[in-house]
Amino acid sequence: MSAEPFLPTPPPAARFGVWLIGARGSVATTAITGCAAVAAGLHPPTGMVTETADFADCGLPPLSSLVFGGHDTVDCPLPKRAEHLAAGGVLPHGLPTAVHAELLAADREIRPGGPPPGATTGPGSAGDGGAGAEGAGVEGAGSVRSQGAGSAGAEAAGSVRTQDDWIEVFAADIRDFVRRNDLAGAVVVNVASTEPAPAGGALPASSLYAAAALRAGCPYVNFTPSAGLHHPALAEAAETAGLPHAGRDGKTGQTLLRSVLGPMFRQRALAVRAWSGTNLLGGGDGAALADPAAAAAKNGGKERVLADTLGAAPEGEVHIDDVPSLGDWKTAWDHVAFDGFLGSRMILQTVWQGCDSALAAPLVLDLARLTLRARQKGITGPLRELGFYFKDPVGDGPAALAEQYADLLTLAARLRDDAGGPDGPDCGDGGGEVRDRRGPHGRPDPQGGHDQHGSEVRR
């Protein structure tokens, strides 16, 4: 390299895609805005675990290498959405303007999500778009899509789509995103509103998107309690896809607290009698979770953390109230009644006041980076070491945060260059080579052809 008289044009740094289901929601908008802001040095990476020293040499794709796109059923453009969030105090004033170009670029990569036949609520609803924004039925969605300039899958319009049609449409959108942006890889992250627990045989929307991720050869992260890849009908596909995946349900506030307080009580042999909680939140998330079925899906994870860390589920309920005037700010009150020595009755109460989007967004960026790198290192299947991030982690890992953090550091070690696995260079500085190798094959073929990429994965 040093001796060459004429330096060749350096290969462009590899770029990686982050495809967000619910791409115009609060979480997605905050993640996209924040990624640009931190990459530009406008803000410190507070809340991003992957920017701490422990992850410095893990070969994670730099924030500046991330390209965003996704599905959503609402139309509000990202720059406008970001302005709304700034008005609500979620984003700093002035930041949407400062990163307007990046928001606009991401917005251009958002494709309409469409409800499958017979679905009562459609897929891809924005994190806080609300059901009202999803009036379009199948035909309507199809017609919108067929007119969309950049939308693949237009050919499917005009007829009633099967589930597989929808999966193919979504997968085509993702492949198109990867190809046009010449990406070295992409991850699909579900940050849409929680959907009710599925009933009946039809795949819920979240699972259609998850299947599309597999078909497009992309790792998949489910940041919500929705079914996603967790649906029985997708079990085999998830098993054989040779792709890493992670989930479910990002652990951002009340459950995060529970995952450190539960172990404390157990380690101190204090007997928790009842653990009750109330969550107040507005925004679209509050409205979505006012649906008892969605709340039930959410609460399952919360209660599992207690049962796992305490050894048994204590008494107590969890309420999620929609309080529109709180906007994106959430207050969670927990009341823990426990017994001490000789039956003395004691109480711990916690009040957590945070902005859910601001808590979730850095974790979404963390997960995207970690999963992209895991894919590059050939790691496949459920990423059990990511339990740190989830209320209801895949696999049977620990429920206590401290042990989950230790697991995360173990994964970090595996992601280092010298840790074995496919000998590709770091995401950060050698993605070009990766792309070179894969160049002739275009984007990975979802149905079997993604040899180069796939082979990496399957090792």
Add this chain to the structure above:
Amino acid sequence: MSAEPFLPTPPPAARFGVWLIGARGSVATTAITGCAAVAAGLHPPTGMVTETADFADCGLPPLSSLVFGGHDTVDCPLPKRAEHLAAGGVLPHGLPTAVHAELLAADREIRPGGPPPGATTGPGSAGDGGAGAEGAGVEGAGSVRSQGAGSAGAEAAGSVRTQDDWIEVFAADIRDFVRRNDLAGAVVVNVASTEPAPAGGALPASSLYAAAALRAGCPYVNFTPSAGLHHPALAEAAETAGLPHAGRDGKTGQTLLRSVLGPMFRQRALAVRAWSGTNLLGGGDGAALADPAAAAAKNGGKERVLADTLGAAPEGEVHIDDVPSLGDWKTAWDHVAFDGFLGSRMILQTVWQGCDSALAAPLVLDLARLTLRARQKGITGPLRELGFYFKDPVGDGPAALAEQYADLLTLAARLRDDAGGPDGPDCGDGGGEVRDRRGPHGRPDPQGGHDQHGSEVRR
């Protein structure tokens, strides 16, 4: 064993001494009452970590083997003190009556503590006896002591005692306790009221007692933030005594919480800006800590936990208010202001309402058992693995509770019979043999007497 035609009289189960400095205080009274109650099956061992499965085979002395005694400057007999605690809701009604015999037995083993010359407050004040109970000066204490039937050191009365005189008097009390009760070992635990940070050259009372523990060949546990063995003048003695010791300042409430919440913030890369706290408590502890000097000693530990777990000390103060009407019940409010992603400002508040004595007592029993067993296994010096129990642990161990718990389990493994060290059997079932076998090895006892026991220490 099975073939012997004439079974020898089985050796009596070994008994172990727990010598409490502040033996008539709330913590001591609760520990003595609770030990009897749990040993008798009247209450489950809630709050006792050493009764969980992880410690089942560590050879710890059973609760029924513990014999209590100690120093105090107040006169209120333990049965009466226990009734007061029951009236205040600290102990269950009826329990003092149920274990009256055990309380009376322990009370008979309490010897008067005496203030050293020139001390403004004397040593051995009960955890909540208050300064008012300590009017006795040196001569007074001496005269009381010289009349006490079971009190060693009566010979010292009538003259001005030096520091060394006091140490000798206290050590003689302990040796006498061990000898008369035919104990296989004893541990000295400081549960007296917090004393102001020492100024000037004289040893504070807590250090006189700590020195007496060493001189009597006993492990030492400092459950308070007082100087104890931590005094520079005792450094060499602690080093060369060949005895295990542990401290300082039991972690029972607010700091316990901080030791799990601090790591949570750090692991999630959330920037804690300010951590403020207010403690309300009555009882003698509230009164003692209303003394700013004592409070300063206490708060040092609290703040150290934050600095250690967060990486830097945040803004914020800690208040300790004496609120007599709260009695032994404590309320601790913590307010944590932290930054999330993109500078979003969030708040966590915690309110901990507990009974300090009920929180402390099971830890005192844990520490006594662990330290007695460590002594038996020949472990010497600071027990770094006991950081789980302390605000300001000896050594340089971790400050996060989860890591401290892992350390504790490591210690538990070392305490097992098959873990090496002196191959004595468990405390629980063979203490008598231990003493027999170890007789000939006795370390030179500083005061000449209990050679048997001494041999244990030196291994």
Add this chain to the structure above:
Amino acid sequence: MSAEPFLPTPPPAARFGVWLIGARGSVATTAITGCAAVAAGLHPPTGMVTETADFADCGLPPLSSLVFGGHDTVDCPLPKRAEHLAAGGVLPHGLPTAVHAELLAADREIRPGGPPPGATTGPGSAGDGGAGAEGAGVEGAGSVRSQGAGSAGAEAAGSVRTQDDWIEVFAADIRDFVRRNDLAGAVVVNVASTEPAPAGGALPASSLYAAAALRAGCPYVNFTPSAGLHHPALAEAAETAGLPHAGRDGKTGQTLLRSVLGPMFRQRALAVRAWSGTNLLGGGDGAALADPAAAAAKNGGKERVLADTLGAAPEGEVHIDDVPSLGDWKTAWDHVAFDGFLGSRMILQTVWQGCDSALAAPLVLDLARLTLRARQKGITGPLRELGFYFKDPVGDGPAALAEQYADLLTLAARLRDDAGGPDGPDCGDGGGEVRDRRGPHGRPDPQGGHDQHGSEVRR
């Protein structure tokens, strides 16, 4: 009086009856125990407004003049029930023993309540007896009743009772209580568990008891949100009975707070956006309110206070969770989001930790005394001035506590001897005369004949 050479035997001080619906519940037991304890000077009258100076000369019946009885469907005798409450920390230890005689006397005056035909839950369930204690159906209850030695209405057994039969049975029990105890008057107070809002035409149990009170010529107080006298079918009877009555739903904790905080926000022109609340409680009340229909009845009152004091109902829900391990202790968390100047967003949170029975019992005694005295002074109809005590007061009085207190003082003034009305002496010292006048007529006739007593009332 002063001139008579031979003093006649002074007339025995008048005694007054307090007939409790749910007489073996926590509230009733606490009221009966506490009345005896305060009358005997064992405890100060904390929480009893009628024992403050403002009520000193209102002629209220002294606590020592009150005689208790009532209906209940559970069998646990009052002394035993009181012991349970002492074990749960609701009553001081030792107090049930100290007032055992009074508890026993009251227990002997308790008559079985019986479910009306077709009712799914019977009337007269104890405040915390739970539905499980009410297995007896109509016939069963009848047969039990027909065997009860002291029970009137035995004649009704063996046939299907009409609503009117039940009312007559209950009224007969009350008349019998008054007659046998030679009472100068009696008041009926409903402290039974909340019943679901009535549906269909049948009178709910609480209304049967209320009708019985009228028929027996007694004032009626509804301390619960149940229908009671508020049922449309009883409107005319309540109007024409010539008896004072008061209700509904004692204001003991969260709503009490709301009735002072709501006016504060309004007076300061601060815009409350959302007021959310969660109540955790155990005991039978928690279980009863876990029934959504009962909770709905309860929450109506809570929300009305906000709407009335704020001018409009804010956003926000109220949850009532049954947390059995909390026993009779209740925790209520309120979260108030309000706007300040220029739209600044502010939050008030309150946490109320109290014992509901201990909060309610002194109010029950207050209400019994005030209503008995009002009856004596000839006041009839709804006692609007008692809004101070209720979540959902009869009449259209103010909702702000301060104004309600002013109203209460107005009533106090009307109750004084010199305030006009029937010129009977105070309840406290001249009841004998009252009884003398009524002597020949026996107890008031429920069906029109209660001339003397009735005439007093109607004046």
Add this chain to the structure above:
Amino acid sequence: MSAEPFLPTPPPAARFGVWLIGARGSVATTAITGCAAVAAGLHPPTGMVTETADFADCGLPPLSSLVFGGHDTVDCPLPKRAEHLAAGGVLPHGLPTAVHAELLAADREIRPGGPPPGATTGPGSAGDGGAGAEGAGVEGAGSVRSQGAGSAGAEAAGSVRTQDDWIEVFAADIRDFVRRNDLAGAVVVNVASTEPAPAGGALPASSLYAAAALRAGCPYVNFTPSAGLHHPALAEAAETAGLPHAGRDGKTGQTLLRSVLGPMFRQRALAVRAWSGTNLLGGGDGAALADPAAAAAKNGGKERVLADTLGAAPEGEVHIDDVPSLGDWKTAWDHVAFDGFLGSRMILQTVWQGCDSALAAPLVLDLARLTLRARQKGITGPLRELGFYFKDPVGDGPAALAEQYADLLTLAARLRDDAGGPDGPDCGDGGGEVRDRRGPHGRPDPQGGHDQHGSEVRR
């Protein structure tokens, strides 16, 4: 009026001055910004009691008639200061720009405050300017002042000023403000940082300004706990000035709550045992109150409210912590331990999270308007009916908020045109006339001299 053929030029609407001590502090800046915003219809008058219906016909000067000026020792111009507050979330983004003209106009009317000889901290420090902004000593302040174009009192520069010199300088500034703006009257409101309780004979800065207000013929409002007009040396002047005045120490958060909760406990005969509080706040106010002497001044008022409303001062302390990272946002935690019936122990906790400036500013506007109108109606001396606004009200009015509100409404009635007093029309529509008509009636000026200003005021 309607019949006149030629309408005369309508008199210009009267304008009224609000002279703020600490005019560049957070409270002043918020008040000035908010007055302009509400007057322009940009925001509703949330938090302004005088804009509620009860005050509609009281003849208060409209917000649009208020002209602002004042003293301060810091230089940061109001528009810049407002931008800082917007960045800190105290003011809405964009609002400083929207009312830039009004801020600039007010800023031009701010004159430098100057420390009197020997004072360690100068007068007129901004509410949150901090001590660091007040480096200028007497000469420095003088030289600045002598260069100030619009500053009266320049003649005093260059020599050591006596207290009276300073008073005269300040009074001249106020008179000049009134004259140049052709104001129908002006009120002086102290919103500067709390100063330590005065020691020694010299008048504290706040009292110099108060004396200047009297000398300039202006009503005076002390929104802080500083001495102001409350200094013994000013008692006679206050008495004879013939001017209304009000104070001390605006009741904005924790004490506001206490003034409704205290009465609740008392009215319910619940025995408060201990009331403890901790305040966390940043901004300059936090720093100022970190000075124990200033905090002591502040806490006096807080505790007085409890003693007055409960009947006796309970146990418990109040802490005020400077937590710079909280900025202008304040959190106040209160913990109330109280006894219920039969000694049951209960707890109420409150957490108040507010922005002090936003809470104070509308009250400042209220007070300015009420006091200006009271002056117009000829009301003199302490305005006892304004206790609603203060922690430590002048006079011996009630301490309960509800009664204070009733008093305020009484004052409102007195302010109406038909309520007697000088029969001038409303401030709002005929101020010009008022001045003309009232000219000949001028009150005797206490100091004799400042005829120009006095005549204006007196008209």
